[in-house]
Every structure is written in structure tokens, then in C-alpha cells.
Amino acid sequence: MKHTIRKKGFTLVELIIVIAIIAIIAAAIFVALDPARRLHEARNARRWSDVATMLDAVRKYQVDNDGTHYSSVAGLTQSENFVVGTNGVTGCDAGCTGVTTQPQCVDISSIGTNYLAEVPLDPATGAATFSDYYLSVDANGAVTVGSCDPEGEGAGGGGSAPTIRVIR
Numbered sequence: 001m002k003h004t005i006r007k008k009g010f011t012l013v014e015l016i017i018v019i020a021i022i023a024i025i026a027a028a029i030f031v032a033l034d035p036a037r038r039l040h041e042a043r044n045a046r047r048w049s050d051v052a053t054m055l056d057a058v059r060k061y062q063v064d065n066d067g068t069h070y071s072s073v074a075g076l077t078q079s080e081n082f083v084v085g086t087n088g089v090t091g092c093d094a095g096c097t098g099v100t101t102q103p104q105c106v107d108i109s110s111i112g113t114n115y116l117a118e119v120p121l122d123p124a125t126g127a128a129t130f131s132d133y134y135l136s137v138d139a140n141g142a143v144t145v146g147s148c149d150p151e152g153e154g155a156g157g158g159g160s161a162p163t164i165r166v167i168r
Contacts, residue, residue: 040151043123047133047147047164050120054084054133055145055166057116058108062143072107073137081136082106083148084119087129095125096148098161099134106135125149142167 010018061070068074076082083092085105092105109119109128122132132148146165153159 037153041153044147044150044153044162044164046123047150050122051133051145051147051164051166053120054108054116054135055143055168057111058135058143058145059168061111061115069137069141069143070108070111073135073143076106076135076137077102079136079138081134081144081146083130084108084133084135084145085128085130092130095130095132096134098148098150098163099146101134101148105130108135122147122149124151 058070058073062068081096081099081101083096083101083105084107085092086107086109087105090103093101093103108116119128119131120133121127124132126132134146134148136144138144144165144167146163150161150164152161
């Protein structure tokens with residue numbers, strides 16, 4: 001009697017079919033996750049953190065100095081929004097699309113490392129001269145810090161943008 005030995009394994013066609021199925025599933029998952037949307041949401045989360053960090057620094061300075069605001073914050077016109085940056089007296093009202101801001105910037109870069117190691121910058125458009133965050137003080141002394149240009153959170157970042165603002 002003659003026995004034939006068969007090698008066990010997959011044929012090339014079977015392997016190609018399995019790889020094609022895996023590729024289709026991977027593509028469907030990639031589209032479902034919408035990576036562009038996730039990037040917009042991640043940058044907005046960073047904006048929330050930055051806004052809270054700046055507000056904490058300004059308020060801690062005020063607490064440590066018997067209720068007196070930092071000099072550049074104390075000199076602001078009440079209830080008016082000023083972009084945080086080092087751009088000086090003009091040019092700070094052009095880039096804030098979500099809020100009306102004044103032409104001059106408010107510079108908090110020298111507030112001290114005990115309060116703020118460095119001024120946070122918007123993850124998409126911020127620079128030292130124009131951080132893309134704004135600050136205001138109302139008549140009661142409450143400080144507001146917000147983001148000028150939050151991104152939409154819809155599919156691909158095209159939905160309505162949230163209001164990123166903290167008041168204390």
C-alpha cells in the first residue's frame with residue numbers, strides 16, 4: 001500500500017481572502033473613529049486646560065497679594081475682552097473670531113513662575129505675541145479667561161464650536 005503525504009496549510013487564495021476581510025474591517029473602523037474629529041476634540045481639551053491654568057495663575061496672584069490684581073490685569077477696562085499676548089497696544093483684535101476683543105493685548109508673561117511657568121498658547125494658532133486666549137475682569141472683580149477660536153466637534157470638526165470659557 002502506498003500512502004501519500006499531504007502537507008497541511010492554507011492556499012494562496014484563502015490567505016488573500018482573509019487579508020481582504022481584515023483590510024475591509026480596518027477601513028470601516030478607521031472611518032467610524034473619524035480621526036480628524038478626535039484631533040479637534042483633543043485640541044479643545046487642551047484649550048480647556050490652558051484656560052483653567054491661566055485663570056488659576058491670575059487668581060492665585062490676587063490671593064497672594066491681598067486681593068490686588070496683577071498690574072496688567074488691574075489696568076484693564078472692566079467687562080472688555082483683551083487677548084493674552086505680548087503684541088502691545090495694537091493688533092490684538094484681529095484674530096479672535098468667537099469674541100469681540102480690544103486692540104491692545106494684556107501681557108501676563110511676567111506674572112512669575114510661582115503662578116505661571118509660561119503663558120499657554122492655543123494648540124492650533126497661538127504664538128507668544130497672540131496666544132489666542134482672552135481675559136476680562138468685570139465690575140465685581142470676577143476674572144474670565146476663554147479661548148478665541150475653539151474648533152467644531154462635529155464630523156471632521158465641522159460642527160458647532162463649544163464656548164470654552166472659565167469665570168471666577
